[in-house]
Amino acid sequence: VNMAVDISIRVVVAAALLLANSFVVSAMTRAILARSGAGGGGAGLPGSSSRPGDAPSPAARGTLLAASVIAFVPSVAACVPLALSRTVRLEPFETGAFFILALCAMAPVGAALAGWATQSRFSALAVSRAAVGQVAFGAALLLSAMTPVILAGSLDLSAIVDAQRGTWLYGFLPRWAALSPQIVSFAIYAVCAWALSGRVTVEVPSETGETIVGAELAEHARMFVLSALGVTLFLGGWLVPYVDRNPVAELLGPAVFLLKTYLVVLALVAVRARIAPLRADRLLALGWKILTPVSLAWLAVFSVFARVVKL
Amino acid sequence: MSGSLPMIPFAVLAVAALGGALRMTFVRDGVRATLWMLEVAVALSGLLLLLSAEYLAGAWLLVGAGVLPLLLLSAIALTARRRSDAAWPLDFPVAGAVIAVAACAAIVGAVLTVRVPAVSAVPPAGVEELGAALFSTMGWPFELAGIVLLAVILGVSWWTRGGRAR
Numbered sequence: 001v002n003m004a005v006d007i008s009i010r011v012v013v014a015a016a017l018l019l020a021n022s023f024v025v026s027a028m029t030r031a032i033l034a035r036s037g038a039g040g041g042g043a044g045l046p047g048s049s050s051r052p053g054d055a056p057s058p059a060a061r062g063t064l065l066a067a068s069v070i071a072f073v074p075s076v077a078a079c080v081p082l083a084l085s086r087t088v089r090l091e092p093f094e095t096g097a098f099f100i101l102a103l104c105a106m107a108p109v110g111a112a113l114a115g116w117a118t119q120s121r122f123s124a125l126a127v128s129r130a131a132v133g134q135v136a137f138g139a140a141l142l143l144s145a146m147t148p149v150i151l152a153g154s155l156d157l158s159a160i161v162d163a164q165r166g167t168w169l170y171g172f173l174p175r176w177a178a179l180s181p182q183i184v185s186f187a188i189y190a191v192c193a194w195a196l197s198g199r200v201t202v203e204v205p206s207e208t209g210e211t212i213v214g215a216e217l218a219e220h221a222r223m224f225v226l227s228a229l230g231v232t233l234f235l236g237g238w239l240v241p242y243v244d245r246n247p248v249a250e251l252l253g254p255a256v257f258l259l260k261t262y263l264v265v266l267a268l269v270a271v272r273a274r275i276a277p278l279r280a281d282r283l284l285a286l287g288w289k290i291l292t293p294v295s296l297a298w299l300a301v302f303s304v305f306a307r308v309v310k311l
Numbered sequence: 312m313s314g315s316l317p318m319i320p321f322a323v324l325a326v327a328a329l330g331g332a333l334r335m336t337f338v339r340d341g342v343r344a345t346l347w348m349l350e351v352a353v354a355l356s357g358l359l360l361l362l363s364a365e366y367l368a369g370a371w372l373l374v375g376a377g378v379l380p381l382l383l384l385s386a387i388a389l390t391a392r393r394r395s396d397a398a399w400p401l402d403f404p405v406a407g408a409v410i411a412v413a414a415c416a417a418i419v420g421a422v423l424t425v426r427v428p429a430v431s432a433v434p435p436a437g438v439e440e441l442g443a444a445l446f447s448t449m450g451w452p453f454e455l456a457g458i459v460l461l462a463v464i465l466g467v468s469w470w471t472r473g474g475r476a477r
Contacts, residue, residue: 063342066346070349074376093365095365095366095369095441098366098369099365099368099372102369102370102372102373103372105372105376105377106376106377108377108381109376109377109380109381109384112380112381112384112385112388113342113384115388116342116384116387116388116397125389127388128385128388128389131381131385132385135378135381149438153438153439154438155366155438155441
């Protein structure tokens with residue numbers, strides 16, 4: 001009974017914190033996009049809009065709700081393995097990096113289901129194309145995330161951050177992955193995160209506005225997770241540069257981690273607001289023809305390089 | 312089964328996995344069957360997490376709850392004109408049930424007769440240990456996931472074949 005109560009309390013607290021975080025990121029994104037006058041199209045994937053008039057059937061409404069849940073719950077659950085510092089984490093996972101990416105892979109399923117629910121051939125086509133794009137960028141993102149894992153020799157997020165402790169180049173640069181030869185992986189990861197944080201929703205009847213809110217929250221939660229994972233893999237996680245062995249800096253770890261993550265979220269939203277959306281076919285070409293093969297080739301080169309140089 | 316395993320969550324997830332698998336087999340609507348498959352994958356992943364097999368749990372999420380439902384939903388959405396077109400053409404999916412029971416019997420028989428290497432209760436600590444485990448103790452569970460993948464690919468090929476009047 002005690003264990004059940006303990007688990008229930010942890011689940012409720014975690015859900016409240018993660019939901020609050022989703023609302024914060026959502027409000028931040030809306031404010032920036034409204035100020036810049038940009039729409040929500042993001043990376044060129046189909047933007048959400050509502051169609052006035054015809055009310056959805058109960059079956060369509062149920063399917064849309066299921067689509068929102070399938071998109072939202074994994075995106076929020078992906079926050080659970082995140083490590084805010086060496087000691088502050090919701091649940092320790094030995095394979096945290098892989099688990100987060102696996103949960104993020106469920107997002108396109110929600111989009112595909114929403115496309116089916118609308119019963120519109122054009123929506124189904126657009127969403128299928130967007131889902132294929134998400135798979136392409138997801139594959140490239142997974143491959144780019146492997147180089148810090150290889151270097152740390154572990155999928156545990158704490159171990160990956162610990163491998164970035166200290167400085168190099170005679171103490172000039174922090175030993176963060178983004179400031180090392182892994183900058184190529186970081187660049188690929190950043191482009192993939194930008195593409196994956198674009199909106200993938202469909203034109204739905206306006207009466208189902210609550211499902212659009214669910215899809216938006218899912219999108220913002222995913223953006224936060226991808227940013228937090230990027231900070232962990234490439235930007236030193238909770239480490240403060242140059243003083244990362246100081247006990248006070250260790251205490252400030254969670255605040256530093258959240259600050260870095262929100263800065264990355266801001267950067268993603270700012271890029272989304274400034275850069276014109278890519279056409280869908282070009283976006284797919286970028287994912288399948290450029291980023292996926294480049295990240296695969298770079299992973300092979302880096303693996304050999306790391307083995308030879310013993311990084 | 313370890314003595315410290317939380318029995319209530321394990322029982323709930325086991326019932327969810329078995330019940331979902333039965334619903335997936337007997338439901339007529341293809342989209343609903345896909346959603347039940349997703350539910351089974353999530354429940355299986357939860358079971359694997361309880362059994363300290365984190366990597367396998369993640370792999371099941373990635374494949375069973377990510378790639379496979381996406382493949383099925385895309386195939387159905389792009390080929391079915393109306394919601395009713397997503398129904399299987401048979402009133403009672405006898406063929407599906409027979410194939411499911413036969414596959415289940417084959418797998419259970421194989422598990423009982425073949426000496427399967429036990430998966431360690433301690434998860435692999437690093438990538439080298441993980442790589443070694445993938446080709447030894449974890450090989451069997453991954454082959455089982457491969458069977459599911461193959462079944463879905465065959466199903467999608469059947470669904471999207473040309474010349475079928477719906």
